[in-house]
Amino acid sequence: MFGRLYWGELRKQTSGGAIITLSVITVVLALLMAVLFTAFNDLVNGVEEDIRDSMNSESGVTVGVNFDTGAPAVSSTGQSYTQEEVLTTLNYLYAELEARELQKEEEGYDYYRGSDYIYYVKGEIAFFEYLRDNELYGVRIGVMRDGAIASGEVTAEMFVTLMRSILFLLPLIYASIAAGSTFADEFKSGTIKLVLTRPVGVNALTTAKLLAAFTHAVAAYAAMFLLLVVLGYSFFPAENVRAVFMFNNSAPTLAPSSAALGIGFTTDLIMLLSYTVIAFFVGVVTKNRVVAIITPIILVDVVGGIISLAGLGRFFISNALDWGQFVGISSTVTGGADFFISLPVWAVYMAAMLVLSYFVVKRRDAV
Amino acid sequence: MEKTPVLEVSGLKKYYKSRRGTVKAVDGISFEVRPGEVVGFLGPNGAGKTTAIKAITGLANYEGVIKIDGVDLNEDHVGALRSLGAIVENPDFYLKKSAEWNLKYLASVSDETALRKGYPKEEKLGKIIADRVEKAIARVGLTERKKSAVKTYSLGMKQRLGIAQTLITEPKLLILDEPANGLDPDGIKEIRDLIRSVAESGTGVLVSSHQLHEMQLMCDRVLIISAGKIAASMSIDELSAGEGRKLFVRSDDPAGAKKILEAKFGVEGAVVTGREVHFRTGAELSEITRELVMSGLNIYGVAEEEVSLEDVFMSKVHSRTESVPGDREAEDVR
Numbered sequence: 222m223f224g225r226l227y228w229g230e231l232r233k234q235t236s237g238g239a240i241i242t243l244s245v246i247t248v249v250l251a252l253l254m255a256v257l258f259t260a261f262n263d264l265v266n267g268v269e270e271d272i273r274d275s276m277n278s279e280s281g282v283t284v285g286v287n288f289d290t291g292a293p294a295v296s297s298t299g300q301s302y303t304q305e306e307v308l309t310t311l312n313y314l315y316a317e318l319e320a321r322e323l324q325k326e327e328e329g330y331d332y333y334r335g336s337d338y339i340y341y342v343k344g345e346i347a348f349f350e351y352l353r354d355n356e357l358y359g360v361r362i363g364v365m366r367d368g369a370i371a372s373g374e375v376t377a378e379m380f381v382t383l384m385r386s387i388l389f390l391l392p393l394i395y396a397s398i399a400a401g402s403t404f405a406d407e408f409k410s411g412t413i414k415l416v417l418t419r420p421v422g423v424n425a426l427t428t429a430k431l432l433a434a435f436t437h438a439v440a441a442y443a444a445m446f447l448l449l450v451v452l453g454y455s456f457f458p459a460e461n462v463r464a465v466f467m468f469n470n471s472a473p474t475l476a477p478s479s480a481a482l483g484i485g486f487t488t489d490l491i492m493l494l495s496y497t498v499i500a501f502f503v504g505v506v507t508k509n510r511v512v513a514i515i516t517p518i519i520l521v522d523v524v525g526g527i528i529s530l531a532g533l534g535r536f537f538i539s540n541a542l543d544w545g546q547f548v549g550i551s552s553t554v555t556g557g558a559d560f561f562i563s564l565p566v567w568a569v570y571m572a573a574m575l576v577l578s579y580f581v582v583k584r585r586d587a588v
Numbered sequence: 589m590e591k592t593p594v595l596e597v598s599g600l601k602k603y604y605k606s607r608r609g610t611v612k613a614v615d616g617i618s619f620e621v622r623p624g625e626v627v628g629f630l631g632p633n634g635a636g637k638t639t640a641i642k643a644i645t646g647l648a649n650y651e652g653v654i655k656i657d658g659v660d661l662n663e664d665h666v667g668a669l670r671s672l673g674a675i676v677e678n679p680d681f682y683l684k685k686s687a688e689w690n691l692k693y694l695a696s697v698s699d700e701t702a703l704r705k706g707y708p709k710e711e712k713l714g715k716i717i718a719d720r721v722e723k724a725i726a727r728v729g730l731t732e733r734k735k736s737a738v739k740t741y742s743l744g745m746k747q748r749l750g751i752a753q754t755l756i757t758e759p760k761l762l763i764l765d766e767p768a769n770g771l772d773p774d775g776i777k778e779i780r781d782l783i784r785s786v787a788e789s790g791t792g793v794l795v796s797s798h799q800l801h802e803m804q805l806m807c808d809r810v811l812i813i814s815a816g817k818i819a820a821s822m823s824i825d826e827l828s829a830g831e832g833r834k835l836f837v838r839s840d841d842p843a844g845a846k847k848i849l850e851a852k853f854g855v856e857g858a859v860v861t862g863r864e865v866h867f868r869t870g871a872e873l874s875e876i877t878r879e880l881v882m883s884g885l886n887i888y889g890v891a892e893e894e895v896s897l898e899d900v901f902m903s904k905v906h907s908r909t910e911s912v913p914g915d916r917e918a919e920d921v922r
Contacts, residue, residue: 225696226696226697229696229697232693233682233693410680410682410683411677411678411680412680412681414645414647414676414677414680415680415694415753416697417646417647418645418646418647418669418672418673418674418676419669419694419698420666420667420669420670420672420699420702421666421669421697422665422666584649586642586647586648
C-alpha cells in the first residue's frame with residue numbers, strides 16, 4: 222500500500238517541463254565550460270610555479286596568504302615539501318599562533334566572530350604536523366580544504382568540482398519545486414480532498430510525499446553529477462596529486478584527490494536534502510508553492526547572513542548546512558565553524574521541521 | 589430485520605473561533621443513512637452542510653461520533669474511510685492528466701482489500717485496478733475520452749468523472765456535495781439516474797444540493813439543516829402528510845373566499861394570488877366546496893396542490909433562521 226502511495230506521489234511530482242528545461246541548461250553549461258576549460262588550459266598550466274614563486278621561499282616558509290583573513294594558508298596546488306621546509310614553516314606558524322592568541326587575550330577578541338585568523342593558523346599547523354609525523358617529504362600533496370586541487374593543469378577532478386558548485390543551483394531549484402509544491406499544489410487545486418477522503422493514513426501520505434521529493438532531489442543531482450564526471454574524464458586527465466582532507470579544520474587524512482568527488486557528492490546531497498526538508502515544511506505551513514520555493518534560499522542565505530553578522534552564525538542552519546567545510550570540500554571555510562556544534566544544530570532544525578510538518582498536516586483541517 | 593446504517597452521525601459539533609466569538613457551524617446534529625437509501629442533505633448557504641460533510645469525510649476535526657459502516661472515524665480513520673466515496677464541494681482532479689490516469693492513481697492509493705472485493709484471490713492487483721478503472725469509466729460513459737486530459741472536459745463530463753472516482757472501490761457510503769451543479773437538464777437527469785442505480789446496488793447515498801425539485805425526485809428521505817441544527821428529517825412520502833394538504837380555490841371573489849375559509853375551517857396563512865386562494869387544511873375537499881357555494885360565491889374550481897419540498901424547506905428554514913440571527917457567519921469564517 223505504501224509503495225503504491227509513494228509511486229503515485231513520485232509520478233505526481235514529476236514535471237516533464239522542468240526536467241527538460243533544467244537538463245538542457247545543465248548540458249549546455251557543462252559542455253560550454255568543458256570547451257572553455259580546454260581553451261584556457263594553457264593559462265592554468267604553470268600556475269603552480271607562479272604560486273610557489275610568490276611564497277616566502279627564501280625563508281623556507283611554504284605558505285601563502287588566506288585571501289579573507291590574511292592568515293597563512295597552504296596552497297591548494299599540489300606541491301612537495303622538504304623536511305626543512307615543513308619544520309621551518311611549522312616554527313613560523315607556532316610563532317604566529319602564539320602572537321595572535323596573546324593579542325586575543327589582550328583585546329578580548331571573540332574567537333567565533335566571522336573569519337578567524339587563529340582558526341586558520343591552527344588548520345595550517347595541523348596540515349604541516351601531519352606531513353611531519355608521517356614523513357611525507359617529497360610527495361606531491363595538495364590540501365583539499367580550499368576546494369579542488371590545482372596541480373598545475375586542468376584535471377577532471379578540478380572540472381567536476383568547479384562545475385558541481387556552479388550547477389548545484391539547478392537540482393536545488395528542481396528539488397525545491399518538487400518538495401514545496403507537493404502539498405501546496407494539492408491545496409490550491411483541491412485535490413488534497415480527493416486524496417484525504419481515500420483510506421490513506423495522513424502520516425503515510427506525508428511520508429510518501431517527502432520520500433518522493435527526496436527521490437527527485439537525489440535523481441536530479443545524481444544525473445547532473447554523472448554528466449559532469451563523464452564530461453570531466455572525457456575532456457581532461459585525472460588528477461595525479463595526493464590530497465589531504467581536513468576534517469573539522471583538523472585531523473588531516475591523505476587520500477587520492479579523486480576522493481574529493483565522492484565526498485563532494487555526499488555533502489552536496491546532504492545539503493540538497495536539507496533544503497528539500499525546508500521547502501517541504503514551508504509548503505505544508507503556507508500552502509503556497511512560490512513561498513515554499515523561495516523561503517529556503519532567503520532563510521539560509523539572507524537571514525543566515527544577518528545572523529552570522531550578529532555573531533550567532535554557528536547556531537543558525539545556514540552554517541550547519543554546509544557539510545563540505547568540515548571535510549575539506551567547501552570553497553570557503555566559515556571561520557570558527559565546528560562540526561560538533563553544527564551537527565546538533567542541523568539535527569534540531571531538520572527534526573523540528575519534519576515533526577512540525579507531520580503535526581500540521583495531521584491536526585489542521587484539510588480544507 | 590432493519591439494515592445497519594452505513595453512516596451514523598451522533599452529536600456532531602464543529603465550532604469555529606471568530607473575532608465575534610464562537611460560531612457554531614454544526615451544533616450537535618445526529619442522523620443516519622442506511623444501505624440503498626438516498627438521503628438529501630438540504631440547507632441554505634452557511635447552514636453547516638458542507639462543514640458537516642467535511643467532518644464526515646475526514647477532512648475536518650470535529651466533536652461527536654461519526655461511524656462509517658460501523659467504524660468510528662476518530663478511532664480508526666483509515667478503516668472508516670475504506671467504505672467511503674465522496675465528492676466534497678466540487679469534484680477535484682489532476683487536470684493535466686487523463687481520466688484514466690486520475691482513476692488509476694486513486695485506485696492505487698485505495699485499500700487493497702476493497703480493491704480485491706469480488707475478484708479471485710490469485711488475480712494480480714494491477715489487473716484488478718485496470719479492470720476497475722475500465723468499469724468505472726464505462727459506467728459514467730467516458731470510455732471514448734478516457735485518454736484525454738481532464739482539463740479538456742465539459743462541466744458535465746467532470747461531474748461524471750467525479751462520480752466515477754467515488755465508485756472506483758464500490759463504497760458502502762457515497763457522499764456527493766452538489767453533484768448536479770452547473771449541469772443542463774439532460775446532465776442532471778443523467779446524474780440522478782446514476783445515483784439511483786448506485787443506491788439500488790446497496791450503497792447508501794448522502795447528497796447535498798440546492799436543487800430542491802431534483803432532491804424530491806432523487807431522494808428517499810431528506811434532512812434539512814439550518815443554523816447548524818437539523819430542522820427537519822422526513823421521507824419524501826411524509827412531505828404531504830406532515831404539513832396537511834395544500835389546496836387552492838378559484839373564485840371571482842377570492843378575498844371573500846379567504847374570509848369564509850378562515851371563519852369556517854380555521855385556515856391560517858391563506859394567500860390570495862389573482863383570482864386564487866392558496867391554503868392548507870385538513871378539511872375535506874367536498875365540504876369546502878359545499879360551504880363556499882352555499883355562501884353564494886361563484887366558484888370556478890377547487891383542487892389539491894402537490895406539497896413540494898420547496899414549501900417544506902422554506903417553512904422549516906425560515907422558522908429557524910428568523911429565530912437565529914447571524915447563522916450565515918459559519919461559512920464566512922472558514
